[in-house]
Amino acid sequence: MLVKESKQLTRDVFALTLEGQFDYDKVTAGRFVHVLIEDGKAHPLRRPISIASCDSHAKTLTLVYRVVGDGTLWLSKRIRGDTVSLLGPLGKGFVAPHKPGKVLIVGGGVGVPPLFQLAKELVQENFELDIVLGFRSQGDVFWTEEFAQFGRVTVCTEDGSLGEKGFVTAVIDVTNDWTTLYSCGPKAMLKALRNHFAGSTIQGYVSLEERMACGVGACWGCTCLDPSGSLAKRICKEGPVFSWEEVSL
Amino acid sequence: MTVDLTVDLGGLKLRNPVMPASGCFGFGREYSEYYSLDTLGAVVVKATTLKPRLGNPTPRVTEVTGGMLNAIGLANPGLSKVLTEELPWLERQNVPIFVNVAGDTVEDYCSVVDEVCRSGLAQAIELNVSCPNVELGGLAFGVNSSVLRGLVEEVRKVCTLPLYVKLSPNVTRIQDLAVAAASGGADGLSLINTLVGMQIDLATRKPALANKTGGLSGPAIKPVAVRMVYEVAREVNLPIVGMGGICSGRDVAEFIMAGAWAVEVGTANFTDPYACPRIVAELKSFMEAEGIKNLEEIRGCAL
Numbered sequence: 001m002l003v004k005e006s007k008q009l010t011r012d013v014f015a016l017t018l019e020g021q022f023d024y025d026k027v028t029a030g031r032f033v034h035v036l037i038e039d040g041k042a043h044p045l046r047r048p049i050s051i052a053s054c055d056s057h058a059k060t061l062t063l064v065y066r067v068v069g070d071g072t073l074w075l076s077k078r079i080r081g082d083t084v085s086l087l088g089p090l091g092k093g094f095v096a097p098h099k100p101g102k103v104l105i106v107g108g109g110v111g112v113p114p115l116f117q118l119a120k121e122l123v124q125e126n127f128e129l130d131i132v133l134g135f136r137s138q139g140d141v142f143w144t145e146e147f148a149q150f151g152r153v154t155v156c157t158e159d160g161s162l163g164e165k166g167f168v169t170a171v172i173d174v175t176n177d178w179t180t181l182y183s184c185g186p187k188a189m190l191k192a193l194r195n196h197f198a199g200s201t202i203q204g205y206v207s208l209e210e211r212m213a214c215g216v217g218a219c220w221g222c223t224c225l226d227p228s229g230s231l232a233k234r235i236c237k238e239g240p241v242f243s244w245e246e247v248s249l
Numbered sequence: 250m251t252v253d254l255t256v257d258l259g260g261l262k263l264r265n266p267v268m269p270a271s272g273c274f275g276f277g278r279e280y281s282e283y284y285s286l287d288t289l290g291a292v293v294v295k296a297t298t299l300k301p302r303l304g305n306p307t308p309r310v311t312e313v314t315g316g317m318l319n320a321i322g323l324a325n326p327g328l329s330k331v332l333t334e335e336l337p338w339l340e341r342q343n344v345p346i347f348v349n350v351a352g353d354t355v356e357d358y359c360s361v362v363d364e365v366c367r368s369g370l371a372q373a374i375e376l377n378v379s380c381p382n383v384e385l386g387g388l389a390f391g392v393n394s395s396v397l398r399g400l401v402e403e404v405r406k407v408c409t410l411p412l413y414v415k416l417s418p419n420v421t422r423i424q425d426l427a428v429a430a431a432s433g434g435a436d437g438l439s440l441i442n443t444l445v446g447m448q449i450d451l452a453t454r455k456p457a458l459a460n461k462t463g464g465l466s467g468p469a470i471k472p473v474a475v476r477m478v479y480e481v482a483r484e485v486n487l488p489i490v491g492m493g494g495i496c497s498g499r500d501v502a503e504f505i506m507a508g509a510w511a512v513e514v515g516t517a518n519f520t521d522p523y524a525c526p527r528i529v530a531e532l533k534s535f536m537e538a539e540g541i542k543n544l545e546e547i548r549g550c551a552l
Contacts, residue, residue, distance in 0.1 A: 040520035041496075044467045045312040068452075071312070087522060213310040213317060213519045216282075218275040220295070220324045221310035225303065232303050232324060237279070 003082045004060060009142035013110060014076045015052070017062045018084060024056035029118035030093030030184075030207055030241040033063065034215035036085035037071040046087060047071050048212045048236065050184075052113035053120065061086075064113035064143075090215050094118050094182055094205055094241050096125065101179035103127045104202075105151075106168050106193060108134045108185025112143060114207055115184055119150035130154075130178065132171060134189065138162040169196045178202055184209075191249040204244035210235045224248065252536040253543040254529070256290065256511050258488045259436055261372055261411050263290035263345060263511060266501065266544060267529045270492050270515035271296055271349035271375060271415075272321065276335035277342060283522045288529060291345035293513055294335065296377045297365070298350075299357045301327030306459040311448055316467025316494070317516055318446050320460035322383055323351050328361050336370035346370065347413065351377040355403050358390075363407040374410050375490075376401070376435075379417030379442035381464045391417040391442075394429035401433025413490060416440040418470075418477055427481040438481060439490035439513065441474045467516040468494040475507045482508025482549055496524070498531025508549040 001018035008014055032050045037043035053062040067076050078084060094114075097103055103122055107115045112133055119129055129151030135141045138161035147153050154171050155163030164171045168185075169192050183193055184207035194204060210222035217237030224233055225248045233239065233247065254265040268291040269280070276294050277286055286292060304324030311318050325331070331348075339346055348371040352358040358376065365371050378391030378400065390400045401414060414430035416423055418441040427438055443464025448457040456462070474493020482489055491509030495501060496517045504512050517524040541547055 036520065041468060042314055043312060044315070044516050044520045045310070045317055046520065211308040211310050213319065213516075214273070214279070214522075215519075216279045216522065218279040219273060219310070219319075219519065220275070220304060220321055221307075221319060223304065223307065223324065230303075 001061065001084055001086055003078045003080055003084060005080060006076065006078050008076070009064065010140050012067045013064060013140070013142055014067065015062055015064045016075065016078065016084070017060055018086070019060045022059070022061055022086070023089060024054060024059065027051055027054040027056070027089050028093035029121050030114050031089040031091050032240060033061070033086040033088035034090055034212070035063070035075065037074055043071050045213055046215060047075070048215055050114035050207070050240070051089060052116050054117060064110070066110040087215060091236055091240050092238065094207070097127060097180040098203060099179050102177060103129050104172070104176070104178040104181045105129055105131045106172070106181065106183040106185070107132070108168060108189040109136065109140065111185030111189070111207070111209070115182060116143060116147065118182055119147060123150045130176070132156070132168050134168040134185065167192065169193060172196060174200055181205065183207070187249055190244070194244050194249060205241055206244045206247070206249070207241045208235050208239050208247070212236050250537055250540065250542070252533055252541065254533060256544060258510060259411060261345065265290045265529050265532070266505070266511035267525055267532070268293050268347065268511065268513050269518055269525055270513035271377065273515040273518050276331070277339045280518065280522060281342060284526050286342040286344045288526045289344050290511060291347055291372070292339060293347040293349055293375055294331070294339070295325050296323050296349045296351040296380065297325055297328055297331045297361060298323060298352055299328050299361050301325065301330070308458055309460060309463070311457040311463070313446070313448055313465065313469070315469035316465050318448055318458060318463030318465055319443070320458045320463035322460065323380055328364060332364065332368050332370065336368065340370050345372040347373045347375045349375040349377050349415070351380060355400055358400060358404050359407050362404050366407065366409045371410060373413060374408055375413045375415050375439055376404060377415050379415050381417070381419060381443060381445045381462070388417055388419065391426065392420050394425050397426055398429040398433040401430050401435055405434035411436040413437040413439045415442055417442050418444050418473060423477045424480050424484045427485045431485050431487055435487065437488040437490065438485065439492065440481060441470070441477050441493045444470055444473065466494070468496055470494045471500065475503055478504055478509050479507040479551065483552055495528065496520070498528050498533070498535045501528060501532045502535055502547065505544055506547050506549070506551040508552055510548060
């Protein structure tokens, strides 16, 4: 696909908007693309990046990612007109709420992006959203205003430099009447959320991140375990989105 | 000019020399969504063990310059599921099947090989004595000549299919292990498995892989693999399936010239899901351009 725009959102987070031929019809929130770095010779492994936003009419796809190494650094330097090769969309995305009612969306750091496409899809289906976005510090915060068009947004930072101080769980009242919770972020956050809602009837979904090789389910590089610890699930194939009772966090 | 890509591996005929390597292609289902598997010379399935294995903790893959490290740890659904769910499906794809077999004990290896042979669902066995990522088995059998010979002799007694032994590069002289496998009764050799490596994550200041070490594969190891195929081909007169960093048709030609009869493609599948059929097409173009009518014409020509 062709780079339409590359934008720096924070010190190390970038948004890449691509245009052109893609299987837009197969995009659902939570699915990801596997991005080739250069021609793959120095970087044989593609980078799995979630789809932050997809516009099938304008034929554009936006990926938001953090620069963590050489591969993502190369990606951050693409400019309008450059070509980037994608594989996908891959994996299983978020499942729509089973019942009507209020929905809670919780994102942490670079776990926030796939929740944007999700919020967009849920609002189109008339769900009412509460959105909690957690970041390390003020300088790491992005897209909070963009999310505001979809629902009530609460921002928190670990150091209190913006919004509420502390982790996302500190601002979430479990007695609220949400039917469904969707979350993506560090594993510690996902686990804390699940514990926070222990005993509640809320249906929780988590999107997991892991280093991947093939991205299509063939290499078994990115597995997680079920709660009993006896069954492996491939994050790239059966996930990355799982109902939170079907995986061990 | 028409070129002949077929390979005769001691009676087992392949339509071309390119097969996906064990562990990089599951049991074929995932990549069959990208292309028809009957375009391949054969499929080498994921290492199969007697009991299901979950493998090592994650992270178990990481990229390094020109390659990757993996420490999957032989995760697989176990012999029973492989025989009832995976191989019957793969058999219908009209492609020869090599079943890669791993185990903790000689008895494990023999049981798995015996049942796979009896199932009638495979065309060859690839004995995995070179997995660097598990404590027991795998590499324990692959680095000592007399231990390897003993294992191959026992497996040979129950193995009614062509028996390929997959050799480890993590040895001082790979030719010695090749000779041991040959004298134990192997019909062919496949080489190389991955080289033991490590990467330190600068953020955590600890090894990037949970297993700490992992097997290095990808283009970075190709010269090592070519050298080892060459060395083994000079000493052992058995069909060799060469592998290690193959990404193009020209890479295949290089292995054939070093003495390989066929090749396996591993890491390249991850970079490009269409790698195997593309490599077959590139090999054909290379042969046409060079006026090479068949693979035998260049096999071992560098020796």
